[in-house]
Amino acid sequence: MNEMPNIEDLLLTIVTPLVNHPDEIQLNIVDGDEFLEYHLLLHPDDVGRVIGKGGRVANAIRTILYSVRVAGPKRVRLVIEREEL
Helix, strand or coil: CCCCCCHHHHHHHHHHHHCCCHHHCEEEEEECCCEEEEEEEECHHHHHHHHCHHHHHHHHHHHHHHCCCCCCCCEEEEEEEECCC
């Protein structure tokens, strides 16, 4: 029987090597009606690195996350935010 993947660990495994301030990554999960939203809060210097040129890196991360099956009818959504200093 396949075990359900831990999306938090997957997301942090992907994002941590991309940033200069890995100790400041915060991940908050918001359980909405339709979506299970993963809010990624990053240091302002790291936001551009995670989004990438033209949003290519963020789109690649979203493609990976959205391909993971979750239990129930909810879908996964990634929100990238920056920390206010």
